Amino acid sequence: MIKFDKTTLANGLKVIVHQDKSTPIVAMNIIYKVGSRDETPEKTGFAHLFEHLMFGGSVNIPKYDTPLQNAGGENNAFTNNDFTDYYLTLPKSNLETAFWLESDRMLSLAFSEKSLKVQRQVVVEEFKQNYLNQPYGDVYLLLKPLAFKKHPYRWNTIGKEISHIENATMEEVKDFYSRYYNPDNAILSIAGNVDADDIYKLSEKWFGGIKSGGNHKNIYDKEPVQLEDRELTVERRVPQNAVYFAWLMDERNSPGFYITDLISDILSNGNSSRLFDRLVKERKMFSELNAFVSGDIDNGLFIISGKLINGFTADEAEAAIDEQLDELKTKLVNDEELEKVKNKIEANLVFSSLSVLNKAMNLAYYELLEDALLLNKEKENYAAVSKSDIREKAKALFAQGKKNKLVYLAKN
Amino acid sequence: MQHNIFPDRQLVPQNNRIEELSLQNPQHQRLDNKLDLYLIEAGDEDVVRVDLVINAGSVHQPKKLCASFTNALVKEGTKNLSSDQIARLLDFYGAYLNTSISKDKAVISLFSLTKHLEKLLPLFKEIITQPVYPLHEFEVHRDRSRQEFLINSEKARHIANREFNKLIFGGNSAYGQYLKINDYELLHKEDLTLFHSSYYTPQNSYLIVSGKPDGNSKKLIVDLFGNSWPRTSSFTKAPTNITSDPFKGEVLIKKDDFMQSALRIGKRVIGKLDPDYPKLLFTNTVLGGYFGSRLMTNLREDKGMTYGIHSYMSNFKHASYFSIAAEVKTEQTSAAIAEIKKEINILQNDKISKDELILVKNYIYGNFLKNFDGPFALAEMFRSARDIEKNFDFFNRNLTEIMTLTADDLLTTAQKHLDINDMCSLVVGNEPNDKTPKRE
Numbered sequence: 001m002i003k004f005d006k007t008t009l010a011n012g013l014k015v016i017v018h019q020d021k022s023t024p025i026v027a028m029n030i031i032y033k034v035g036s037r038d039e040t041p042e043k044t045g046f047a048h049l050f051e052h053l054m055f056g057g058s059v060n061i062p063k064y065d066t067p068l069q070n071a072g073g074e075n076n077a078f079t080n081n082d083f084t085d086y087y088l089t090l091p092k093s094n095l096e097t098a099f100w101l102e103s104d105r106m107l108s109l110a111f112s113e114k115s116l117k118v119q120r121q122v123v124v125e126e127f128k129q130n131y132l133n134q135p136y137g138d139v140y141l142l143l144k145p146l147a148f149k150k151h152p153y154r155w156n157t158i159g160k161e162i163s164h165i166e167n168a169t170m171e172e173v174k175d176f177y178s179r180y181y182n183p184d185n186a187i188l189s190i191a192g193n194v195d196a197d198d199i200y201k202l203s204e205k206w207f208g209g210i211k212s213g214g215n216h217k218n219i220y221d222k223e224p225v226q227l228e229d230r231e232l233t234v235e236r237r238v239p240q241n242a243v244y245f246a247w248l249m250d251e252r253n254s255p256g257f258y259i260t261d262l263i264s265d266i267l268s269n270g271n272s273s274r275l276f277d278r279l280v281k282e283r284k285m286f287s288e289l290n291a292f293v294s295g296d297i298d299n300g301l302f303i304i305s306g307k308l309i310n311g312f313t314a315d316e317a318e319a320a321i322d323e324q325l326d327e328l329k330t331k332l333v334n335d336e337e338l339e340k341v342k343n344k345i346e347a348n349l350v351f352s353s354l355s356v357l358n359k360a361m362n363l364a365y366y367e368l369l370e371d372a373l374l375l376n377k378e379k380e381n382y383a384a385v386s387k388s389d390i391r392e393k394a395k396a397l398f399a400q401g402k403k404n405k406l407v408y409l410a411k412n
Numbered sequence: 413m414q415h416n417i418f419p420d421r422q423l424v425p426q427n428n429r430i431e432e433l434s435l436q437n438p439q440h441q442r443l444d445n446k447l448d449l450y451l452i453e454a455g456d457e458d459v460v461r462v463d464l465v466i467n468a469g470s471v472h473q474p475k476k477l478c479a480s481f482t483n484a485l486v487k488e489g490t491k492n493l494s495s496d497q498i499a500r501l502l503d504f505y506g507a508y509l510n511t512s513i514s515k516d517k518a519v520i521s522l523f524s525l526t527k528h529l530e531k532l533l534p535l536f537k538e539i540i541t542q543p544v545y546p547l548h549e550f551e552v553h554r555d556r557s558r559q560e561f562l563i564n565s566e567k568a569r570h571i572a573n574r575e576f577n578k579l580i581f582g583g584n585s586a587y588g589q590y591l592k593i594n595d596y597e598l599l600h601k602e603d604l605t606l607f608h609s610s611y612y613t614p615q616n617s618y619l620i621v622s623g624k625p626d627g628n629s630k631k632l633i634v635d636l637f638g639n640s641w642p643r644t645s646s647f648t649k650a651p652t653n654i655t656s657d658p659f660k661g662e663v664l665i666k667k668d669d670f671m672q673s674a675l676r677i678g679k680r681v682i683g684k685l686d687p688d689y690p691k692l693l694f695t696n697t698v699l700g701g702y703f704g705s706r707l708m709t710n711l712r713e714d715k716g717m718t719y720g721i722h723s724y725m726s727n728f729k730h731a732s733y734f735s736i737a738a739e740v741k742t743e744q745t746s747a748a749i750a751e752i753k754k755e756i757n758i759l760q761n762d763k764i765s766k767d768e769l770i771l772v773k774n775y776i777y778g779n780f781l782k783n784f785d786g787p788f789a790l791a792e793m794f795r796s797a798r799d800i801e802k803n804f805d806f807f808n809r810n811l812t813e814i815m816t817l818t819a820d821d822l823l824t825t826a827q828k829h830l831d832i833n834d835m836c837s838l839v840v841g842n843e844p845n846d847k848t849p850k851r852e
Contacts, residue, residue: 072778
């Protein structure tokens with residue numbers, strides 16, 4: 001149980017406070033409800049590039065990092081398909097510096113031409129470092145457009161191609177900022193040895209005067225029902241063949257999500273999981289084999305990825321995996337196995353609340369989903385899943401015609 | 413009616429004196445078999461971490477891979493339990509068993525909810541003391557590790573780390589040893605059994621328990637790891653040929669198809685017990701040890717040459733090195749190296765401004781507080797002190813000294829410890845303007 005208090009300022013900013021008396025450190029997390037799903041197909045990678053620009057100075061503060069470091073603080077940020085998250089930690093006595101910094105960049109940016117020019121280059125290097133100059137680095141650049149035909153999840157957060165980043169203009173930056181970086185599109189959460197009333201006062205003082213932006217809720221194209229299996233084969237200079245399978249799954253805020261997540265745990269969470277035990281250890285077919293859910297807010301992906309031991313073909317790999325999925329569709333899991341994956345969920349929920357930063361991030365994330373209260377209901381949501389839920393979900397999820405297959409072959 | 417207090421945004425909110433962290437050293441108990449047990453009771457959550465630290469790192473191994481395989485495979489079958497049974501038990505209780513290996517130490521860690529710890533401790537003990545290294549599990553691990561090695565051999569960053577370690581410690585030394593693909597064939601499961609029986613003993617280990625263990629678990633730990641874990645006659649040998657002379661100069665490993673060059677520039681430096689260590693730690697932070705560092709500001713934030721550049725110190729029991737690491741735009745490889753050298757030069761010749769001096773001290777202070785946040789973080793910090801025969805007082809003393817350092821201290825430290833002529837500079841990728849001959 002993570003206790004918290006919550007309020008909404010007149011301009012729409014949500015404020016969440018969690019008290020943890022055990023530490024001199026305070027964590028502040030701000031989520032802006034904008035991610036790569038809010039981009040247009042011709043200008044992908046923009047939400048993430050914009051995240052970099054948020055550190056290029058705001059209207060009254062030439063450099064974000066300097067005053068924070070002077071206050072003994074540290075920060076970072078990330079962007080995904082659905083949202084952009086900025087987080088920092090600092091000693092409690094300097095907490096007001098965090099309010100000053102974060103509110104100023106919500107009020108207005110400096111829009112420096114130099115920052116745009118440099119960060120375009122930095123992001124291009126990031127693109128190369130993590131996606132191109134890396135064995136198997138382009139897998140998701142290939143898999144996502146295979147699995148999504150309509151929904152904006154079909155491109156990656158880093159962008160479809162480098163030119164989209166290189167061509168970003170200052171006008172687009174300003175437009176994006178005024179559309180999405182507003183108090184009514186943000187969630188502020190704070191965890192540490194703090195009092196909710198004090199935080200509300202500080203929030204009012206620093207964020208209260210920022211004008212709300214009006215409602216800019218985007219409607220995303222719903223991914224149409226997939227009717228036929230899809231397949232893509234590529235050759236790359238890598239040491240082993242690999243296979244990737246993806247199926248469209250339920251949205252995050254639905255009971256189906258929890259069932260599907262438990263299916264991924266039964267298949268591949270821990271050394272006693274089915275895929276690891278049977279296909280990695282027993283049959284020695286894969287050197288790595290994982291099943292996981294993408295965790296997106298809209299309908300995301302259930303993914304199985306495997307690197308093959310030399311001598312096995314992609315067809316053999318697929319048949320072996322299908323056999324495991326068929327078992328889920330036809331036979332009920334046993335009680336002990338279901339209890340095991342639920343126990344693991346319970347432990348992981350505790351392990352993920354050991355630092356103030358994790359707690360602040362989790363609270364803001366669940367508030368984004370719907371309500372921070374959901375964080376404390378997660379255990380129940382998983383506990384409610386039954387053996388037959390799992391079998392029925394497996395039938396629907398892995399049904400004929402729903403598969404997306406990427407075969408990644410080693411070029412000799 | 414809403415009243416907004418419009419704050420003065422031109423003014424930085426007053427920075428207050430940062431709260432002090434009073435670090436309590438762990439409760440220490442020497443068990444009957446002379447095993448040191450450290451207990452760190454902290455945190456609000458009902459979780460426990462147990463770390464067994466063994467002097468069984470790669471420096472001690474008679475054969476390459478032996479130390480890491482001996483450690484990683486402890487959980488793959490014991491006298492009484494199969495690999496599957498162990499995996500099922502750990503997963504059923506939502507626990508994690510992690511193994512890790514470094515040059516000096518092997519560590520086996522158990523993470524568990526407090527309520528399940530008592531049930532898992534006997535298993536933890538058995539894994540540590542009675543592994544049998546079944547052939548099937550050995551082969552699976554070997555084949556998977558070899559594949560991972562092959563994939564890593566295509567990554568610029570991994571090639572750079574491996575080659576740099578070899579250059580800095582000497583390829584034929586215990587610290588500088590490096591893997592080749594046929595090393596996987598030369599290792600046998602009998603090597604692991606022998607290494608385990610020699611090194612995984614109470615007299616060669618210590619134990620840290622952190623979090624919120626209950627009374628029964630605490631008693632059980634003393635019983636399992638003290639009373640019923642007898643000392644054995646030791647077969648350990650003090651490591652020899654630990655390091656040889658470091659390479660100084662430039663090396664290029666050409667990779668025509670790489671889109672970026674991985675850089676490593678550095679040298680051997682003093683260890684944590686040297687009186688100059690806090691000064692060097694501070695100097696490293698200024699140069700490349702945090703986001704606002706000079707290298708990051710120059711090469712990333714000003715010139716956009718790289719996604720990230722850092723400098724760091726790697727400290728081991730018998731030797732330490734300093735290194736700068738980055739992956740940079742291929743066509744700017746030489747320019748990036750020139751900028752790095754320029755920054756080292758500035759550090760040695762120009763006095764740091766008062767503002768920057770204060771900023772870095774404040775940053776280090778805040779970062780120090782953060783490093784000790786949470787019970788498991790405390791355990792990790794304590795381990796790094798205990799490995800050099802110190803306790804938390806070591807960090808307090810370093811921090812106190814860093815807070816008193818002057819601009820002159822920084823100059824003399826950079827001159828004394830970061831001489832560019834003593835450095836080794838490695839490029840993995842392309843350096844179009846470079847004339848250095850290829851060296852494999």
